Amino acid sequence: MEVRLLEKGYKDNEQFYKDFLEDQLQLKEEYFTSEVIHLDKAPDFPIYMAQGSEAERKELFLEAFKVLTDDYLDTDRDIHLNEVFWHSLLITKRDYLLETYPKITESLSHFNNIVLKKFDWENYIYKCVLGAQYINDRVTDPAQRERYYSLLVDNLDLYNYIIKYEIFRNDQFLLNILDIIDELQLSKVLKAKITDRDDLGKDERVGRRVIFEFNKSYPVVMSPVLEKEELKPIFLQYLSYYFNTSKLMQSS
Amino acid sequence: MFKQQPKEPLWKFSPIPNIEESNFNKILERFYNMRVTGLTRENTQNSMDGRLLGYEGPVRLKIETGSIKKEDIPGINDVIDRIKCLQGRNSYTKETIQHMINKINQDEVRYISFEDSNTRGLTGAKNGQSNSARDTWGIYAYNKGVHFEEADSQVETSRGGSHGVGKIASNAASDLHLMYFANCDEYGDKHLGGTVQLIEHVYDDQCYRSTGYFTDIERLEDNKSKFYPYENNFHPVFEKNTRGLKIIIPFLREEYDNETEIVKSICDSFFVSILEGKLEVLVNKEIITRETILDYVKDPKYYEQDITEAKKIFTPLYVETYQNQKPRSLKVSDSVRDYNFNLYFHYDEQIPKGRVAIVRTIGMKIEDFKVASNANKPYNAVLIGGADEDAYIKSLENESHTELSWEHIKDPKLQKRAKRFINNLSKEMAKIIEEAIKENNPTDGVMNTEDILYVVETQFKNDLSDSLGTVMINKGKSVVKASTVVPKKAKKKRGENTEKEKPEKKRDPLKRKKREEKGTESEEQKSTKYSANPEMVERLILGKRELVKFDFTKSELIKDETACDISLSIIDGMGVEYPDEFNLLGNYSSIADPYSGTQYKVNNNVIKDVKIRQGVSELQLELNDNFNKSLKFVYYIEV
Numbered sequence: 021m022e023v024r025l026l027e028k029g030y031k032d033n034e035q036f037y038k039d040f041l042e043d044q045l046q047l048k049e050e051y052f053t054s055e056v057i058h059l060d061k062a063p064d065f066p067i068y069m070a071q072g073s074e075a076e077r078k079e080l081f082l083e084a085f086k087v088l089t090d091d092y093l094d095t096d097r098d099i100h101l102n103e104v105f106w107h108s109l110l111i112t113k114r115d116y117l118l119e120t121y122p123k124i125t126e127s128l129s130h131f132n133n134i135v136l137k138k139f140d141w142e143n144y145i146y147k148c149v150l151g152a153q154y155i156n157d158r159v160t161d162p163a164q165r166e167r168y169y170s171l172l173v174d175n176l177d178l179y180n181y182i183i184k185y186e187i188f189r190n191d192q193f194l195l196n197i198l199d200i201i202d203e204l205q206l207s208k209v210l211k212a213k214i215t216d217r218d219d220l221g222k223d224e225r226v227g228r229r230v231i232f233e234f235n236k237s238y239p240v241v242m243s244p245v246l247e248k249e250e251l252k253p254i255f256l257q258y259l260s261y262y263f264n265t266s267k268l269m270q271s272s
Numbered sequence: 273m274f275k276q277q278p279k280e281p282l283w284k285f286s287p288i289p290n291i292e293e294s295n296f297n298k299i300l301e302r303f304y305n306m307r308v309t310g311l312t313r314e315n316t317q318n319s320m321d322g323r324l325l326g327y328e329g330p331v332r333l334k335i336e337t338g339s340i341k342k343e344d345i346p347g348i349n350d351v352i353d354r355i356k357c358l359q360g361r362n363s364y365t366k367e368t369i370q371h372m373i374n375k376i377n378q379d380e381v382r383y384i385s386f387e388d389s390n391t392r393g394l395t396g397a398k399n400g401q402s403n404s405a406r407d408t409w410g411i412y413a414y415n416k417g418v419h420f421e422e423a424d425s426q427v428e429t430s431r432g433g434s435h436g437v438g439k440i441a442s443n444a445a446s447d448l449h450l451m452y453f454a455n456c457d458e459y460g461d462k463h464l465g466g467t468v469q470l471i472e473h474v475y476d477d478q479c480y481r482s483t484g485y486f487t488d489i490e491r492l493e494d495n496k497s498k499f500y501p502y503e504n505n506f507h508p509v510f511e512k513n514t515r516g517l518k519i520i521i522p523f524l525r526e527e528y529d530n531e532t533e534i535v536k537s538i539c540d541s542f543f544v545s546i547l548e549g550k551l552e553v554l555v556n557k558e559i560i561t562r563e564t565i566l567d568y569v570k571d572p573k574y575y576e577q578d579i580t581e582a583k584k585i586f587t588p589l590y591v592e593t594y595q596n597q598k599p600r601s602l603k604v605s606d607s608v609r610d611y612n613f614n615l616y617f618h619y620d621e622q623i624p625k626g627r628v629a630i631v632r633t634i635g636m637k638i639e640d641f642k643v644a645s646n647a648n649k650p651y652n653a654v655l656i657g658g659a660d661e662d663a664y665i666k667s668l669e670n671e672s673h674t675e676l677s678w679e680h681i682k683d684p685k686l687q688k689r690a691k692r693f694i695n696n697l698s699k700e701m702a703k704i705i706e707e708a709i710k711e712n713n714p715t716d717g718v719m720n721t722e723d724i725l726y727v728v729e730t731q732f733k734n735d736l737s738d739s740l741g742t743v744m745i746n747k748g749k750s751v752v753k754a755s756t757v758v759p760k761k762a763k764k765k766r767g768e769n770t771e772k773e774k775p776e777k778k779r780d781p782l783k784r785k786k787r788e789e790k791g792t793e794s795e796e797q798k799s800t801k802y803s804a805n806p807e808m809v810e811r812l813i814l815g816k817r818e819l820v821k822f823d824f825t826k827s828e829l830i831k832d833e834t835a836c837d838i839s840l841s842i843i844d845g846m847g848v849e850y851p852d853e854f855n856l857l858g859n860y861s862s863i864a865d866p867y868s869g870t871q872y873k874v875n876n877n878v879i880k881d882v883k884i885r886q887g888v889s890e891l892q893l894e895l896n897d898n899f900n901k902s903l904k905f906v907y908y909i910e911v
């Protein structure tokens with residue numbers, strides 16, 4: 021399939037939104053550049069997971085990982101990490117989007133938030149592309165891949181926080197952290213709110229603070245390249261600032 | 273024996289009691305997605321499998337595209353009648369049937385044919401549907417999913433095909449899912465057969481199976497029947513006069529009708545066969561042989577010639593690697609036994625994507641193998657095994673011969689071995705790649721990592737000093753960038769660096785603003801606030817004690833003062849500043865003057881009235897247990 025890349029200026033454009041709803045986009049040349057990206061296959065996949073129960077969301081994430089891995093990650097990074105490419109692709113999936121995310125028809129802002137979302141760490145496709153890529157680059161065994169996908173979705177809050185910082189956008193760091201969480205069964209602990217520290221604000225989570233400790237610590241560039249066993253004690257130390265780790269220490 | 277029964281249609285469908293299956297054969301879809309590449313590959317591979325035993329010369333394959341009058345296609349009206357009565361029950365079948373209907377009214381249609389020679393052709397056509405393993409005609413013409421097994425096991429292992437789905441690739445290439453095959457055997461007997469893949473349907477009040485055969489039929493007693501092929505007296509496009517097989521696909525899909533793509537897919541999949549002189553292919557007027565293959569591979573009309581752009585198609589690289597590199601041996605284990613391959617390996621910094629062509633001894637490439645974590649390394653390689661390896665690799669191939677995989681293997685033990693093998697293949701290749709990288713990028717002895725840390729640290733300092741200015745003063749509301757204390761390094765930077773603004777941009781604007789607001793409030797009331805250049809702060813941590821020294825002597829602004837207030841902001845790894853993050857009282861158990869031992873007071877997270885002696889202030893701090901020693905600060909001085 022050929023994806024025609026969009027010309028600048030499509031964002032926040034009411035006419036563009038109307039034309040999308042009325043299925044007129046592909047007829048209007050002015051929205052497109054002459055650039056075309058070729059894909060062998062372009063199957064549908066969930067692009068927005070802020071709906072449904074936690075279990076349903078997990079299914080959606082896993083499906084997105086699978087489809088992205090099978091059919092999208094073979095493109096060059098400058099394609100699958102390009103916002104315009106994804107937006108250009110998504111508008112070709114009009115029927116699927118309207119059916120799956122009927123909210124789109126309600127208002128331009130919903131459309132922007134679901135379809136034309138900025139391609140950064142808050143964007144679901146971005147999260148999935150990056151996650152799938154990190155895991156696939158490092159892990160070849162499909163069973164292990166599944167395991168990491170699952171861990172990643174179970175620790176989404178932390179994952180978001182990790183990719184928010186450029187310095188932690190690194191496959192080794194992410195996989196090490198996931199492994200440590202899995203080994204020590206820390207998922208719940210890291211998701212928990214910090215209650216006894218009013219100075220930190222109302223919605224602080226243990227996991228985010230631990231990652232922030234890494235972010236504050238110099239020389240920060242080193243933590244992404246540490247081996248898991250080197251990373252673990254530091255992780256536990258930072259965790260200990262926010263959570264009583266004495267039991268963990270004993271068992272590990 | 274070959275009585276033509278004039279009223280009998282030329283195409284036969286088996287009657288069935290009722291319709292069960294309303295879908296088109298799934299494999300059609302798969303081959304359809306593989307396009308002309310899949311078609312060419314399957315047919316070429318079939319021809320290579322059918323090579324004459326004991327003959328050393330090349331298999332010749334003639335691929336032709338052209339137009340033919342509809343009326344010259346044998347029995348075409350039978351097929352059209354059937355298509356007209358197909359009923360789609362889901363959107364996909366409806367769409368497919370509509371597509372067929374749209375195509376049946378053309379008077380002239382496109383076709384492609386694949387004619388091989390120096391091949392055996394099919395045997396036993398005269399016996400028709402015989403169920404004898406020796407009569408390959410019967411198997412080829414009337415069975416799906418079965419392939420003929422060679423009596424000679426060595427020939428059998430080297431065969432390209434194994435899943436018995438090749439024929440259907442040809443059906444997928446036709447708008448009507450229609451294909452013919454003309455055969456001439458060693459005795460000069462010539463026959464024409466064909467298959468069409470429709471869906472189960474009702475015709476004249478009778479239900480029929482989805483597959484139709486272009487074949488004669490003999491009615492036996494008990495309502496039984498047996499298929500016999502027609503002798504080939506049809507239009508010249510369907511002629512096959514020399515020993516071998518010819519596939520003819522009328523109603524060729526428009527998107528398949530592309531000579532350049534056909535030539536490319538021959539070169540992509542069979543470059544080894546061609547270079548080895550085992551295969552010669554004529555595509556209309558283009559002749560691809562050992563002598564001419566380079567003309568195609570080096571022609572920009574067919575292939576991108578700039579190595580640095582080789583990101584999806586690697587054939588020119590493979591050909592070069594295979595021709596110019598000496599093979600070395602590579603051992604790969606599946607945890608039970610070792611397999612030995614010949615590896616042609618080429619390292620070149622310009623190559624953007626590293627791939628290994630996995631090639632069967634028959635010369636067919638299976639996969640552009642990506643070595644795990646090495647897909648972007650600058651190398652190119654071709655991997656070929658011997659007979660044992662071939663047999664094993666064959667068992668790992670997926671149905672369309674385009675990938676090594678373990679997923680289709682049912683036996684869990686074999687599956688595990690297959691996984692191991694594929695992983696080990698990656699591992700062994702990774703070693704070779706790493707070696708090549710080391711060889712091509714020699715390092716002198718052991719690297720001193722202190723340098724890295726140093727560079728990082730200085731880089732950070734530079735960035736910080738650039739973004740903060742040397743000393744910033746906020747008098748009232750205006751911000752002034754003073755240049756009184758310019759460290760040497762900063763000077764150097766200024767000359768060359770035009771990206772000075774960058775680190776500042778990265779900052780979180782929210783946090784930054786907050787700080788400034790706060791700053792102005794307090795300053796307006798009483799004092800002036802400076803951020804200390806990192807060059808003038810020295811910090812030392814010994815066990816549970818930290819010493820910080822501020823050297824103000826180079827600063828005209830402060831050196832006359834006798835006391836100041838000091839506050840700390842944390843800087844994170846991204847260079848973002850967090851003014852409220854660090855709690856002095858929570859982290860330090862005591863903050864004192866190292867000379868007098870006087871404890872300094874902390875008010876609102878600010879250290880108050882720190883003494884300045886001859887332009888120098890010093891702090892002695894006792895750390896709490898939870899103090900993170902790797903924190904980095906910006907110090908603010910208020911006077």
